[in-house]
Amino acid sequence: MDKNLNVTLQHPKDQISLVIARIYGRGLTTTSGGNISVIDEEKNIWITPSGIDKGSLTPKDIICIKQDGTVIGLHKPSSEFPFHKAIYESRPDITAIIHAHPPALVSYSIVRKIPDTNIISQAHQVCGHVGYAEYELPGSEALGEKIGNEFKKGFFSVIMENHGTVVGGTDLSDAFQRFETLEFCARTGIYGSQLGKLNILTDKVIDDFNLQIPKPLPEMDTTSYPSDEREKRFEILKIVKRACQHGLMISSYGTVSTRWRGNDFLITPTGISRWDLQLDDIVQIKDGKREAGKNPSRTTYLHQQIYNAHPEINSIVLTQSPYLMSFAVTGVEINVRTIPESWIFLKDIHQLEFGFQFKNNGEIPKWVSKEIPALLIKNECVLVVGDHLLQTFDYLEVAEFSAKSLVMSSSIGQMYPINDEQTEELRKAFLE
Numbered sequence: 119m120d121k122n123l124n125v126t127l128q129h130p131k132d133q134i135s136l137v138i139a140r141i142y143g144r145g146l147t148t149t150s151g152g153n154i155s156v157i158d159e160e161k162n163i164w165i166t167p168s169g170i171d172k173g174s175l176t177p178k179d180i181i182c183i184k185q186d187g188t189v190i191g192l193h194k195p196s197s198e199f200p201f202h203k204a205i206y207e208s209r210p211d212i213t214a215i216i217h218a219h220p221p222a223l224v225s226y227s228i229v230r231k232i233p234d235t236n237i238i239s240q241a242h243q244v245c246g247h248v249g250y251a252e253y254e255l256p257g258s259e260a261l262g263e264k265i266g267n268e269f270k271k272g273f274f275s276v277i278m279e280n281h282g283t284v285v286g287g288t289d290l291s292d293a294f295q296r297f298e299t300l301e302f303c304a305r306t307g308i309y310g311s312q313l314g315k316l317n318i319l320t321d322k323v324i325d326d327f328n329l330q331i332p333k334p335l336p337e338m339d340t341t342s343y344p345s346d347e348r349e350k351r352f353e354i355l356k357i358v359k360r361a362c363q364h365g366l367m368i369s370s371y372g373t374v375s376t377r378w379r380g381n382d383f384l385i386t387p388t389g390i391s392r393w394d395l396q397l398d399d400i401v402q403i404k405d406g407k408r409e410a411g412k413n414p415s416r417t418t419y420l421h422q423q424i425y426n427a428h429p430e431i432n433s434i435v436l437t438q439s440p441y442l443m444s445f446a447v448t449g450v451e452i453n454v455r456t457i458p459e460s461w462i463f464l465k466d467i468h469q470l471e472f473g474f475q476f477k478n479n480g481e482i483p484k485w486v487s488k489e490i491p492a493l494l495i496k497n498e499c500v501l502v503v504g505d506h507l508l509q510t511f512d513y514l515e516v517a518e519f520s521a522k523s524l525v526m527s528s529s530i531g532q533m534y535p536i537n538d539e540q541t542e543e544l545r546k547a548f549l550e
């Protein structure tokens with residue numbers, strides 16, 4: 119796993135209480151459902167307690183079960199301890215496990231289907247193909263055996279029939295990324311299915327895409343950090359955290375950049391969970407070079423192209439939010455003439471083909487502007503540009519809300535867009 123210092127170097131008790139708070143905060147578990155464990159180097163298993171409020175767990179509530187079965191802690195361990203143990207026994211490479219009943223994955227589990235992670239390239243890389251464990255009584259050895267068998271086949275993510283999901287990771291940050299990405303995939307798949315037919319990428323198309331990602335920029339010899347540069351790092355960090363907390367970004371995908379001086383900018387790194395991002399992870403890009411020893415986003419070239427082409431654009435967010443992505447994975451046209459706010463901010467959202475930036479190198483900047491700030495790339499991402507970072511974030515929020523209303527409206531009736539006359543009236547009132 120890449121650098122995830124602030125989670126993985128902590129004591130297992132601290133890691134678990136941090137991640138359970140994150141999961142509960144994002145609405146991915148109920149107070150009573152779900153459990154997390156970590157196995158340490160001495161083979162002690164640290165696990166969430168049974169029957170204690172997930173909304174207020176603290177490190178002292180976490181239970182330790184020694185290899186000889188001795189239980190140390192203030193409460194009873196989770197009743198699902200048997201399947202955690204079964205997974206660790208079948209997979210020495212897994213050292214952290216998350217189990218929960220997040221709504222979209224439960225939807226798949228009760229219709230007895232597996233979400234297809236090939237709707238989005240990085241989701242496939244993070245989650246892999248997904249296993250399926252048939253129903254057994256919660257807490258039973260039989261359930262442990264069914265789940266252990268799926269993990270033995272090499273899966274890191276398993277749907278539990280009429281129950282939920284369980285994912286493993288090489289550490290807890292890795293497990294959380296997989297868990298969050300899988301639920302994101304499930305949500306995107308469900309919303310997309312309400313709009314049309316999901317477009318599934320083949321493994322080969324995903325591999326070819328990854329091969330085309332350009333090599334990182336050359337490193338600079340020395341880097342200076344003036345105060346205005348440090349201020350921009352802080353702005354980026356604040357927006358990333360906010361986007362994660364509001365479900366507009368997930369740990370495994372999302373890039374934020376802001377222009378600094380001239381066409382130089384600061385950008386988020388690749389390979390670090392967005393939830394765990396720290397100020398010094400952010401990368402300075404100056405005169406086409408990167409800060410030494412850091413790995414900027416794999417989309418840095420795209421940000422550079424946009425800053426070079428558009429002096430009026432000062433910040434860029436590239437992300438995956440479930441409602442906008444439901445349009446991007448189906449190719450269904452998104453009409454944001456829904457309410458005045460949406461039209462005033464967004465006008466139109468174009469959709470480009472998957473991998474467009476490689477087939478048409480340098481062309482993406484032509485598809486965004488101050489007037490049309492949001493763009494979808496099929497099966498790939500949402501791209502939003504703006505002046506200052508908060509404005510860009512606002513555009514993203516408005517776009518995601520619009521997409522959400524469109525998806526929700528699809529089951530209650532036909533959508534009537536604001537007409538040309540009305541948009542002309544809006545233009546005169548708000549944009550001139």
Ligand SMILES: [Zn+2]
Nearest residue numbers: 151152218282
């Ligand atoms: Zn459960």
